[in-house]
Amino acid sequence: MEMVVSILAAAVRSGTPILFATLGEIIIEKSGILNLGLEGIMLIGALTGFSVSLVSGNPWLGIMAAFILGALITLIHGFISITLRGNQVVSGLAMTIFGTGVSSLMGKAFIGKTIPGLLKTPFPVLNRIPFVGPIFFNHDLLVYFSFFLVIFLSWFLISTRIGLNLRAVGDSPRAADAMGLNINRIRYLAVAIGGGIVAIGGAYLSVAYNKMWTESMTAGRGWIAVALVIFAIWNPTRAALGAYLFGGVEAFQLRLQATGTSIPTPLLLMLPYLLTVCVLIFISIGKGKGILFGAPASLGQPYFREESE
């Protein structure tokens, strides 16, 4: 039982950076923009978060700086995708390459340093609930913020005017335009805010989780987030489940080794990916044949006001 609790707690802990990235990408994709540059943006967020925390002595300053820089960087992709109507797949890939390179270059001065970072702050009262308490409420503040973000986004996308506008822009830009919405402005905002949140995911890694900076420290989490957005069918709550599933399987595999198993490790390492595919198949069969439910219909396509259908 204790083992289960510790695995689930680890799931939450290591799933959080993926969760931030997924949530940020959901916002971006809901507006109709496809962004494959998550790895690069996370790395820039990680470096910014770490360096600013180190220099200023305040981890929250670092996290905010990461948000701002992440937003700015993603706006490049936004500019190419929205105003220049460029190919979003390639722009995203270019962002990954660029972000990886820039963070590695600028980060050289920070290798080997550590910061106190964000400390674990047990959530009063809630963390004493048996079972649930130690799993969810014994982490640092940024993790709690991610919970808040999930709940907030769920509500925002469904129940607020702006949220609905966002979804309209992504699902049917022509109709949204006819309604009088400013497509470009909404998309730019989505890209900026979403990009900032993705960067917070990276900052979490360097400021709260590992409290250090190393090259390529995201280790592919950005790509997992890209997949998780689809896996979650663009729903923030399901995104959380997916992120924790991923973190959990890895924690599970390690604990299995620690307690002794003869299953070859590489096979264990396959588990999170296999599970993702299986769950996805299960969901898709359930939904029956047809268009992928929940995908913003205009995802990846630039918008032209004057274009005739």
Add this chain to the structure above:
Amino acid sequence: MNKWVWLLILVVFFAMGSVALAFDPIPAEDLKIGFVFVGPVGDGGWSYMHDQGRQAIEKAFPGVTTMYAESVPEGPDCARVMEQFVRNGAQLVFATSFGYMDQVIEVAKKYPDVVFMHCSGYKMADNVGLYFGRMYQARYLSGLVAGSMTKSNIIGFPAAHPIPEVIRMINAFTLGARKANPDARVKVVWLYSWFDPGKEKEATKALIDAGADMIGMHADSGSTPQTAEESGVYVIGYNNDMSSYAPTKCLTSSVWDWSTIYVDIIKKVIEGNWKPIDDWWGMDTGIVKLTSFSQDVPEEVKTLVQEEQEKIINGTWDVFWGPIKDQNGNEKIAEGQKMSDQDILSFSWFVEGVEGEIPVSQ
């Protein structure tokens, strides 16, 4: 862009390339050395320590020029990197990872006048020599500390890949731990990565959850000691001094110092005395050592380490001299027998006291 555009661009580049060639200067006659690193020099671990060695060369021999390439993947790419070094005038090339082996031999054949030194490999040639350090000796000593100070008798060991080098380290560490404390057990978790701070953290936590109150490590980031410090558990560092990551919990670290062997090799090449040999230097040369102990280490443990270290440096005893039993209790090395270097280099079984699996070949 259509294909004619690409063709046009290609033609232009070719033209520019041949023009560029016309202005190329001739390389200088001073000794030029190339280093191939498998990771980033800033990793604070394996490649970082080699780079420190490279810098030591520059200090010791001011006329020499060094070049390096970092994060070169093991495989065909490094052949090109080494060729580029030679084409840029290198007369000595250091390949600092096992996986470069095939390519070192391949490139060395093409350039018989260039000296190639391969670290941790096993293939030599007329112009290819080997070099390595007996880190296992330092590991053994650090194991003594670990065994002495564990109370739960479970020592956790996040390890990168199940290759002989790592297995050897774990074995040496365990032999030391059990010498100091016959009830100690070492639990191994495989990361399948040299460098993944996230995984290292989770592996450390998993081992702590499984009862470990002492952590060893064989990986390249500072995540393991950091996690140990956070969890209030002692840790033994590796590669580099890990106390910056674990200021109160790092008892000691077994570290590399490549400067002495590098300087020695350069001297031989400059003086013309270089021969292809398998240079596996021991602790007596300073290539491997322990960092200073933390204040938590009691005097009697320090004394024990001192004594064992004396024996190794004097040559009166070494880590892999019998008797040694394997995981299942069978005696593999008898009393009075010494394991050959060949066997030590190809370690494929765990000693008694290690809990973990090694994949088997068929």
Add this chain to the structure above:
Amino acid sequence: MSISVRVDKRTYSSWFLSVFLPIISVLLALIGGSIFLAFLKVSPLQAYRGMFQTAFGDWYGISETIVKAIPLTLSGIAVTLAFKATVWNIGAAGQIFLGALATTAAVRYFYVDNHWMMFFIMFLLAGIAGGSWAAIAGYLKARWNVNETITTLMLNYIAIHLVDYFIYGPWKDPDSLGFPMTAPFPEAARIPLLVGTRIHYGLFIAIFFAIFFWFIFRYTRWGYEIQVIGESPKAAQYAGIYYLRYIVLIMFISGAIAGIAGMCEVSGLQGRLQHGFTAEFGFTAIIVAWLARLNPISVMLVSFLIGALQVGGESLQIVMRLPIASTLVLQGLILFFVLGGEFFRNYRIRFIRGDER
């Protein structure tokens, strides 16, 4: 009097722009790169000269560029095929791994001491392995509309671990002192090389496929149908019967070619399957395919240029002492500029007076 900007899609593409703009884009990218290099305290002219020289200046450089270009071309074609049908195969990397795995299996279990026989066997097995791996994702997409972006991406990771399982375990070379690598392939199982270089006969396979598929898409009915599926998948889906077969078939062929790329790398270049074998060009292939506008012949040329960028970029490290990350930044910058340039190629800006709408 107000002036507003209007952006129109070009209905025809001017020949002049088609040629001129890309060149300007690349030049602008090089200038942008210069600023970046200057920022790193390196003379841009020296750096670029070094890059050109390394990649194009002598036969060794050119041959190494070709070596890099071969797997890029093959996987570029693989990706192009899938993209033509609007199937987002980003699993080329995994299919390459499967091809390498199958090649190793061929050497282990179906060895024949004859060069051409062995080549044929490896070719066949690598193609089937890579093809089947991709077809899994294809089938899932066609049958249950399981998103292929995720499945191919996940299959990549599963493939890497599969390779690890074999080289650390059952297929480990007993002579390698326990290191994760298979035994070296015997002579007959190595793809022959062009004398004096590392260029292997995979070059001819790549050129053949490039021309072959260019021909298919340009002149055959089947190629035309694939592009139709690509352009309106919904219409094709309503047609029902053929969609499933086509998608699976296309993914199979796409994966097969990627698998063959894996075979070439492992058998032509390295000579054994070892830990550290990268299939990173499976991702670069996506960029190549796009830059080549899904034209197989252009894929060849673009691959060569990108190969040159990588080979030349190495010289930045070795000669100019720049960290390897700087080549990544340069690549990213070039891509951004080319993307920007595409804008002017595809769209036309008009300045309109007043409130004309």
